Amino acid sequence: MSATATTTVTATDSPRKGRSGARPLHLPGGISLRVERRALAVGVLLTAAALALAVVLIGTGDFPIAPWDVVQTLLGNGTPANDFIVNDLRLPRVLVALLVGAALGMAGGVFQSVSRNPLGSPDLLGFGYGSAVGALVVIILFKGGATEVAVGALAGGLLAGVAVYLLAYKQGIQGYRLVLVGIGASAILIAVIQYLITKAQMIEATRAMVWLTGSLAGRDWAQVWPLLAVCAVLFPLVLGQGRALRMMEMGDDAAHAVGVRVERTRMLLMLAAILLTTAASAAAGPISFVALAAPQLARRLTRSPGGNLLTGALMGSVLLMVSDLASQRAFGADQLPVGVVTGLVGGIYLLWLLVTERRAGRI
């Protein structure tokens, strides 16, 4: 069915192919894809930027390593010292940054699309706070270690996510009600967070603050593998639903008319996005603003409508690694958690966006 839909779309689109920059790509077996040149270029550029940033980031720290040596070491030709620093210490941390950024970027794109609200990021809808409550309960009440905190965050995020979904469900999910329920749930969860922090001893309060800001310090392979597994399963699943999501932006009725199973698709996508968000929070804490900013930036760069799920994910990786690099270069290694910088970068980005869009007469 999907193959027919594709051909119809490309067929009707072909007369104005030159203007939109989209052209069909014919694959063997009668499958054809609609490829937008600008989106493709942006995607390639972002991938290149992400890889380059990863190499620079691996080379950055108390013991700097030149980019070429980093590449050599990654390929297995490095000195034993470099090999230890790169493969055991810095590579897992950079991989966590890459995956967390991508997961948040993609989840943000899904939520913004489903709630039809550019501010509908997982932080705003209460999922981030759910993870935070779970993690803080472990940190403050049980004084647990890093693994227990991650499990707590995962459990809290999933519980909050399912609760918000069920509370917003009333003969289906409607974007506006989802946002309102999310805001009510956020208020409750924030109150619990603040209460827990006032009850904590100073050491635990500081630990809680660092966790709440979101940090990449000291992440190792134990964080990489579960995150990688979640992303490996969910990225293809979400991307496979991308077309349906784009149809649903026209409204449920229109999407239903072109053959999208609206409620099922939405449940699947939201569940995937909740899982991605909580997995990211469990690995690095609720890093603010990536989920909000990445899909918006991607949308403006590709100039194509819809969720921009893949470009959003790439953009999330780039954003997080840029923030990490900036915080390490400006304040020294691991002085400030990366979440502080994403907040600053994100806020300034939004302000810039407002001023330029105002000049251009949009909004």
Add this chain to the structure above:
Amino acid sequence: MAAVARPRHAARAVGLLAALAVLALIAVVSIAVGAKQMSLDEVWHGLFAYAGTPADVVVRDLRIPRTLLGLMVGLGLGLSGAVMQALTRNPLAEPGILGVNAGAAAAVVSAISFFGASSLSEFVWWAFLGAAAVSVVVYVLGGSRSATPVRLALAGTAASAALVGYINAVQLMDTKALDKLRFWTVGSLASANMDTVRQVAPFLLVGAVLALALGRPLNAMAMGDDTARALGAHLTRTRVGAMIAITLLCGAATAACGPIVFIGLMVPHLVRAFTGPDMRWVLAYSAVLSPVLLLGADVIGRVVTRPAELQVGVVTALIGGPVFIYLVRRKRMAQL
């Protein structure tokens, strides 16, 4: 028209009187209930026949300032929330969305970390200054004279995001600041004293008068900018007046007892359910019912974990959140 309108006005006026009676009752309960339970006799004695007994001192020096501050802060939060929702025509708007809370918190954290402020009465001025400065910046970035509701909300969100980054950075580098700020952020009436009451009262009074005077022009603006202009409302003047009222009310309330935003978001929604959209009544009811909610939450917070206390900010959200979700599920909420 007038004949039809009058009975409804009468019903609303009676309702308002009933709300005032509830408020008076809650105020008395707030004086009587706490770690040390007071009888009505003792409350009466402390209020009108002060003789310096321990009970009198508790009433005069602890309970009365706390109740007064609760009344004033509740009024400030409720009124500024109602004005904010009318100004942005957005049912999700709460006063904090203009960056008032982030501005206040940023100023307080700077004061603790860089200028050695340590007592709550010092925080008041800093918080107020920060709130005022940020709302001016947000107004300018939001387009000043040509501001639209969406632009204002976005500018406020952006400014808040940047400021929160700054606040977190300072807190993480200076644990002393974190230790002070974590208690301020929750929102609490526990450290109320007469000095704080005197400090914030003038701002709240001016803000409240201004907000109540805005009822009519805000009614006109609810119909859209063009219709409002045709009806003779001054758009810029109303907008600037509303911004000033919000900054005065919410800035003073936040300065006095930390950011308790949820009341400003929730009460106008509850009120509109039985007054209808007329802003003059929405404002009047919000002004009376918000302190009822705040004082009620404060009393509950004092009782549930006696002799310890639960901060009023926590109690409002824990009670208000479920009520809000229930309303969202039950009613057809006004769409954006």
